[in-house]
Amino acid sequence: MKEIYLDNNATTKVDEAVFEEMRPYFCELYGNPSSMHFFGGQVQKKVDEARRRVADLLNAAPEEIIFTACGTESDNTAIRSALELFPHKRHIITTRIEHPAVLTLCRNLSRRGYRVTELNVDGEGRLNLDELEAAVDDDTAIVSIMYANNETGVLFPVEEAGAIAKAKGAIFHTDAVQAVGKVPLDVTSSTIDMLSLSGHKLHAPKGIGALYLRKGVPFRPFLAGGHQERGRRAGTEATANIIALGKACELAANLMDDTNRRVKAMRDRLERELLTLIPNSRINGGEAERLPNTLSIAFEHVEGEAILLLLSEKGICASSGSACTSGSLEPSHVLRAMGVPFTCAHGTIRFSFSRFNTEQDVETVIRELPPIINRLREISPFGRELLAHP
Amino acid sequence: MWDYTDKVKEHFLNPRNVGEISNADAVGEVGSLACGDALKLFLKLDENKERIAEAKFQTFGCGSAIASSSALTELIKGKTLDEALEITNQEIADFLGGLPEEKMHCSVMGQEALEAAITQYRGGTIATHEETGQEGNILCKCFGLTDSFLKKIIVTNKLRTAEQVTHFTKAGGACGGCIDKIKVAIAEVLEEQVMEKQKSPEKLTNLRKMQLIQSVLENEVRPQLWSDGGDLDLIDIDGSRVQIAFRKACAGCGSSGSTARFVEQKLRGLVSDDISVEEVEG
Incomplete structure (x- = not known):
């Protein structure tokens, strides 16, 4: 049938063009981009190209893109980074309608002594920014609000929310997994400090995500280990997946x-x-x-x-x-x-x-x-x- | 996707006996829109009012709820009311070649509706879902389930963990506020079973008792704690006093008291009824 x-x-079908782009990086061009020889070096160039393509879709700079394994990892990395950076701040703001990648983490943290505010939505799934304004205070380490809801598709006023968060010195993160590739994004003139995206929602394979990290925003890595991703995400690069995500972002931008x-x-x-x-x-x-x-x-x-x-x-x-x-x-x-x-x-x-x-x-x-x-x-x-x- | 048997799929796609009986002798209704599933069962008895001549149902619910309702009506046709009352939810599930454990509550709903219908017929009052199984005290507020109903399901299906009770009855599946109480109910069922069963007069040697305690902890207790992310260590055995220390998620867990009680009931049931369990630092 x-x-x-x-x-x-x-999840989405992997675009045939995306699959063709990643195919050589399994059996032929399998080098490690960190290697000193030509064989790894040529893969490094392709990873750089992919990073530029992902950045272009968001109108970000390539060095603002950190590759991760999935949207969930990006979300967890963003929230934990903010909490590690500001150990004296014990308050997190999110919404009741977040994806479990954010909500479960926040609820786990609330059991470890963090104060978590889950913003309400109205009957149409819309946020009330006055509620955010009232909730955010000097104790707030991070505000994490999704860009678009996965179940209803409702879009949230993240720019306004980000401005409110930053007025009180909180980091602003958005889970944009459902939005990237579907709505035009431009982080240059944005209040977003960190943004999560996931490859398999835009015709790249499962097992690849990225975190956008605005230049100048402090950061603590989630994984400790090697120097990959400028020391911000240890672990050998999933080269074929990264290259696929780059192609998928390029296609999304064009189409x-x-x-x-x-x-x-x-x-x-x-x-x-x-x-x-x-x-x-x-x-x-x-x-x-x-x-x-x-x-x-x-x-x-x-x-x-x-x-x-x-x-x-x-x-x-x-x-x-x-x-x-x-x-x-x-x-x-x-x-x-x-x-x-x-x-x-x-x-x-x-x-x-x-x-x-x-x-x-x-x-x-x-x-x-x-x-x-x-x-x-x-x-x-x-x-x-x-x-x-x- | 749920791993439904072909028989479940077949009864979902082609349910038997759907509809109403306008002059039904008995009607049983369980569940509600809020719960996510509901079943209304209609029974028509034969001329002598002995056997179930016709059974029909209306169901709001998922695939396995519809299949379970269909199976129930097939199972009870031709049976006397007493014979029908003997049917357990497990038989409904077996008729369908089994249900995923998370869906066993659908078979329980079938059996409940049947009981409600027969109770109504014999007692003369229409039982609605608010009234069925309401002996005892409400234990799960979200689904309005009583301790006596849950204990009955725990006994007949030999349930041993709170998670199983949730799969079979939904209790604890929404807000989760009653999970500790469910654990206590399981412990109490085990206790009652031990009380009923006369203790074997055989006298355990200290060595045998210690071996048994260790084996019960290893094989019966710890695997269940692991499934909740917890663990325990046996610290010491002094006669009938068993000292344990909770580890991982159990350590410092607010409900470690009820977990200790659960361990004690297990040991009393399977080793000796004079055992006491205490939690120590270690």
């Missing part, structure tokens, strides 16, 4: 405008038609500014895992905000923080597009999903009055 892949916020136009049109069409065809459905974060590729849509009185399994029978890959898919028993912390009622939170499905999706994918979902919701509502003891017969 050919897959219709609409789960690009989970972004066109992709966004196309992807947004497909997302908007899917959203519009599903809302029309399926009664008692609603968009999570629909009133907020969102990523162009993400649709989080709730169907009342049905459960997300059951929807996903039936979609999967048709070859359609999406994800849910439901508890049952994750093994946890509470529905998504993001939807709960937004106050999405249980009836909707359990029945939320996320579709996330990439440049590889087509209008035909959208048409298939529009054809297959309404009968699936209807079928599950027929089985459900709730909301039987909602049954539609399109």
